[in-house]
Amino acid sequence: MANTFYNDFDTEPLSGPNGERPIDYRTPFQIDRDRILYTSAFRRLQSKTQVFLSGEYDFYRTRLTHSLEVAQIGRSICARLKVMNDAFGDEYYIDPDLVEAACLSHDIGHPPFGHAGERVLHELMRDHGGFEGNAQTLRLLTQTIYGDRGMDPSRALLDATLKYKTLLSETPDASNHFVYNTQRRFLDFTFGSDAFLSELRPGDERNGFKSVECQIMDWADDTAYSVNDIVDGVNAGFINLEQLENWAEANDIRGDEAEHIENLCSAIRRRRLEPMMGRKVGNFIAAADIVEASDNFMSNRSARYCYNVNVAPEAAAESNLYKRISLDLVFRSPQLQQLDHKAGRVLGELFRILADNYLGGRKRPLRLLTADTEAALKEATGDEHTSARIICDTIAQMTDRFAVRTYRRLLDPEFGSIVDLI
Template sequence: MSANRLYSAFDTEHPKPRHTSGQDHRTPFQIDRDRILHSSALRRLQGKTQVFYSFLGGEYDFYRTRLTHSLEVAQIGRSICGWLSKSSDLLRDGESVDADLVEAACLAHDLGHPPFGHTGERALHDLMAPYGGFEGNAQTLRQLTVTLFAESRDGINPTRALLDGVLKYKTLQVETPEAANHYLYNDQETYLDFVLGSQAFPAELTPGKERNGFRSLECQIMDWADDTAYSINDLADAIQAGFITPVKLEAWATQGVLSDAEAAHVDFLLKAMRDGKVEARLGRSIGEHIRACRLEERGNFLSASTRRYHFGLVVEPDIAARARVNKRIAKELVFDTPQLQQLDFKAASVIERLFNALRDHYIEPAPGRRSLHLLPEPVAKAIKAEPEKEQRARLVCDWIANLTDRSAFRVHQRLFDTSAGALEDLL
């Protein structure tokens, strides 16, 4: 297998030595991808919310989950790599954007999301505020470096390029303590330093928006693939589910000020809905989002260490604007509706009651409180071994974040629902 000259030993280095048999035919990025693909964390995404809560059975179990979304993002990410490698004249002979690396980043990008989507993330952030906060992207980094294959406490010991590929945010929580999201946990500074090759940020990359906008090429591709998937496919699900109808969409369009391009896109959606061709016509636009990508040359403080930072991703403005209007439609006609927000309220209350019960028994137990076995014994043992409440809280948070929507409801039912007394409720 010929080496891809876009990448060097700097990109394939690991936080700790990676032991292999010496006979593995795979590249380091393929090993990263395969370990994620076979992880329980990826499988659990099947039971986590994307748009519609995964506990909504029957007519709603056709719609996307966090897992199917991640698979779609991975496919789009690979296709963008192929398009860039084929179309860009900036790449030298023997260079291409590594599709296995981007696929790994795409598969991993939502591993840290808790049950109930962004509602669960916001609830855990508020509950974890005294203990260092909760952030989905930071939790993904924690999965990759600590909790996956937990017996080693090294996660999958990923390559530097993969860690950089999932690091959408490079600001520590202590640097922006008022932020509700878009930060890393403070104890992840070691991994941030590793990703940067122990180089300091230049003064102009201040904590927050500036620093978080400094992303590797692969991270930018992953982020656009994610935007593409949820701005198109989530919209298709919302239309198929009946949350967005021609009447509602027309009313929405008349209430705001749309550009000519935005109005034309709304007309396209209305025609697709009336023709009964939503999925096919929206699906074809994925190709337009892929071909809207091109590379641009850039220079920065990491350019001398890796060719990955010689290039940035540029997306055609009209396609980027189309993605933004799709997301606006979904937010205002789906996520902001009473039906969804009532379920959000229920989901947040489940997370809150679970966390508070576990806090009172494991994080900050009251003196003299009877010790109950509320958590699996290995989890409880690990928590009790931690001398600091912040670390105990982080382990409790790990356990809650790993739950699926249904398993969170079942645990809540056992703890709080007085009508739950059948044998099957215990299993």
């Protein structure tokens, strides 16, 4: 039974209507999802930081487990909307495979060491087009996920992953929430070459213009990390009863927020935090509903822009409370700040060593990278921006552990025996 929510415009791949996508038993969005699942970029998420540095603890979430949880939440939101919202039915509904694909891919562009690594790479790449985790996801999907090419995603998938649509050149002082200037053509494809740049002001207005699937992915992401960062923070000892009570007093927490914190404290005392927060995930799924969107320049081309996600205000406020707790008690803790410092040191040194070796004018650079990467650098000879981007790609794809091992091989005099290379 065909799903009339989507049309040929939505399912068209980046390669065009006559592209080389397989015609088989799968829908276009199932192909998108399957291609993401079987990439090394997705597998590397198992050893990339979500909150805690990979290897610090044995029970925390990684980028991989986080992405799987986001995908489950996204699918559940779609399933609930299909059953509970009168706008949808068996022949007209938001595709859960498309939302799952967006959720699985939403973090694949993030570098080692989480947002600390993202900040370091952006500073190092500031003169070469910048670095941004979501822009890097777009780069992987469209250009590099298979080494020298992208995965030929559908238009709807690209749109579902595009949380930000402002070019860096339009907000040159931005530290995040942009796409690379070289990615303009992918924005044009996503919107069917419509003059969207003139329709929406750069920054918050344009970044806030999202397809309904992107909005679902966004709320699923918020749900997963706002709830689960609390659980991981408590299990790792960063959040305890005394800290929670002191934080609430220092921030003059009252009303519903005070009740939420009391419930957290009670669950911690009874050692029932994980079951309670698991129920919160269900509550946040149920808090997402759909409303009709105002007419816009895309609504006549795709049903994806005819609807908006409406999250119940009390659920959004509760999610925001959990984010604030995690930010103050976990991310700003001395232990996490020390890890951020280490991330900056490791990635900064790696970038400088590789840039000096390959871009510093050496007649015979040392062979520090793979043959394929060196071939790409050789092809880019004379183009400093492209060469810097290739080095940045190399570092961004590393896992936390691989980045540390590479750093030690290059800089630690006591690291480098044949055993260390394994």
